[in-house]
Amino acid sequence: MQKEVGAITALYQELASYPVNTGEKTVHAKRMPGFFRSLRTFTQMGLWLPLLLLPYLRWNGRQAILIDIDHSQFHGFNLTVRPDEIWMLMLLSLGGSVLMFMVTNIASRVWCGYFCFQSTWVDLFTWIEGKIEGKPSARRSLADAPWNADKIVRKVSKHAIWFGVSLFTAISFSIWFVDAFEYWHKLLHLQLPKAGWVALALITGGTYLYAGLMREQMCQWMCPYARFQSVMADGKTVMPIYDFNRGEPRGKLRKGDFAEQGDCIDCYQCVQVCPTGVDIRQGHQLGCITCGLCIDACNSVMDKIDKPRGLIRYASTDEIEGKPVTTRFENPWLWINAAILLASFLGVIYGLTHMSSVTLNVRPERQPLFVRMSDGAIQNRYEFKLMNRTGKDMQIRVTAEGGIKDQLLLGSEKPIAVLHERGVSFTVFVKAPARNIAMAVTPIKFHVESLGDPTISADYNTLFNAPAL
Numbered sequence: 001m002q003k004e005v006g007a008i009t010a011l012y013q014e015l016a017s018y019p020v021n022t023g024e025k026t027v028h029a030k031r032m033p034g035f036f037r038s039l040r041t042f043t044q045m046g047l048w049l050p051l052l053l054l055p056y057l058r059w060n061g062r063q064a065i066l067i068d069i070d071h072s073q074f075h076g077f078n079l080t081v082r083p084d085e086i087w088m089l090m091l092l093s094l095g096g097s098v099l100m101f102m103v104t105n106i107a108s109r110v111w112c113g114y115f116c117f118q119s120t121w122v123d124l125f126t127w128i129e130g131k132i133e134g135k136p137s138a139r140r141s142l143a144d145a146p147w148n149a150d151k152i153v154r155k156v157s158k159h160a161i162w163f164g165v166s167l168f169t170a171i172s173f174s175i176w177f178v179d180a181f182e183y184w185h186k187l188l189h190l191q192l193p194k195a196g197w198v199a200l201a202l203i204t205g206g207t208y209l210y211a212g213l214m215r216e217q218m219c220q221w222m223c224p225y226a227r228f229q230s231v232m233a234d235g236k237t238v239m240p241i242y243d244f245n246r247g248e249p250r251g252k253l254r255k256g257d258f259a260e261q262g263d264c265i266d267c268y269q270c271v272q273v274c275p276t277g278v279d280i281r282q283g284h285q286l287g288c289i290t291c292g293l294c295i296d297a298c299n300s301v302m303d304k305i306d307k308p309r310g311l312i313r314y315a316s317t318d319e320i321e322g323k324p325v326t327t328r329f330e331n332p333w334l335w336i337n338a339a340i341l342l343a344s345f346l347g348v349i350y351g352l353t354h355m356s357s358v359t360l361n362v363r364p365e366r367q368p369l370f371v372r373m374s375d376g377a378i379q380n381r382y383e384f385k386l387m388n389r390t391g392k393d394m395q396i397r398v399t400a401e402g403g404i405k406d407q408l409l410l411g412s413e414k415p416i417a418v419l420h421e422r423g424v425s426f427t428v429f430v431k432a433p434a435r436n437i438a439m440a441v442t443p444i445k446f447h448v449e450s451l452g453d454p455t456i457s458a459d460y461n462t463l464f465n466a467p468a469l
Contacts (some may be wrong), residue, residue, distance in 0.1 A: 026143075027216045027277040028136035029126065032269075034296025043114040044123065055175040060391065067177050073421070079352065080389055080421065084359065088351040095344030102337050104232040107314075108239035108284075112225065113291030118218050121169070121211035122275060125162055132158045136272065162212045163204070170203035216276040220287040227286075235318040236326065239290050242270075242281040242312050243320055250281070253305065263307050270294035270312055280312060358396070358418075360448055360458040361385040369465040372434075378466045379431040386426075386448060386458075388418040395451040403444035403464050404432035415451055430464060440468045
């Protein structure tokens, strides 16, 4: 039933040089192939590569994705969002928060394990470190070794590449806020503004510090999300768990000594591959990022000793402890959160699909509400703010519907020019004969439309004020 015990001797030899993470030493995690290792790499690249490359995509002559702080706009292909649509950002933030809560309640810190910036960049930095300094045992030996030419070359090379990756990360983040090609031009000619240099330095330094030097300590001690998960998870939350019913009593594998021993052979492979140095056999811990790499490691060992896979697996504590396992659909909080999430995203979709090409805001003058002219007519003053959301300049015509019979619009007799993606403010007076006024307050609707394309238009309902009759 058992394969040769000697097949795992190397695992115990490697264990002798491996420290469990308690915060005072850097974790050098072993990289082991497996399903979750491949899944993690795929999800990390699938999320972050597009985010790094999207700013270089051009769309209708400009950057396809741009957070334009100077003009308080967000451009996304044909979409432009401005400050007056901040309610959509609030709904999106609400939906994202609820989604994070739901995901954590269902699958613990799966975001950290498969998508998080910190864990992704730590994975990249440690991959670079492994290529230069070797396997984990070689890295630990190199760290303890006295300084010599070989150590200096390896350390300098590693940190130089880390710094290069950090600098590229800072540039890739910065070009979400300015035109990518213009930014590169100014950077290469040392013409960035002060704010640009400060941002570049801070992001480069932060990436180098957090992903290169602090790495797993961020996840273990500094990340607030690790603290939040303790109130988000419960006994039904799925996470990597050690099945103590199968594994205990654990012990090293010895030939002919299997009767009283559980399936865990105490090889520490699950600890050696953990990016944060967690021993999953001690129960779920704050540092666990739910990446599943310990499952790959354990399954590989189970294969070697002819034991069933799944000693460590994605499961809930209720399942491992033998409690009745119920589905998440029976939890009313799931449905409440799902309803909030759906309402938030539907609100954002509604806002995006009902954005006008022009927006109009009209404010009636309050002091005074009206003016009686020398000929007896009543005149109201209105302050117009018009925003052209299109990519083309346009000429706008202003008209009014309702109001008072024989009323005149003054100040908008000629078309009003509005530059593309810019706003304009102007004043319009409405003058009406007193004999035609029947009420102190009369509804009036202003209508603006483009002379070149009448389908581009906007309306605003307000009031015409007159003396009380």
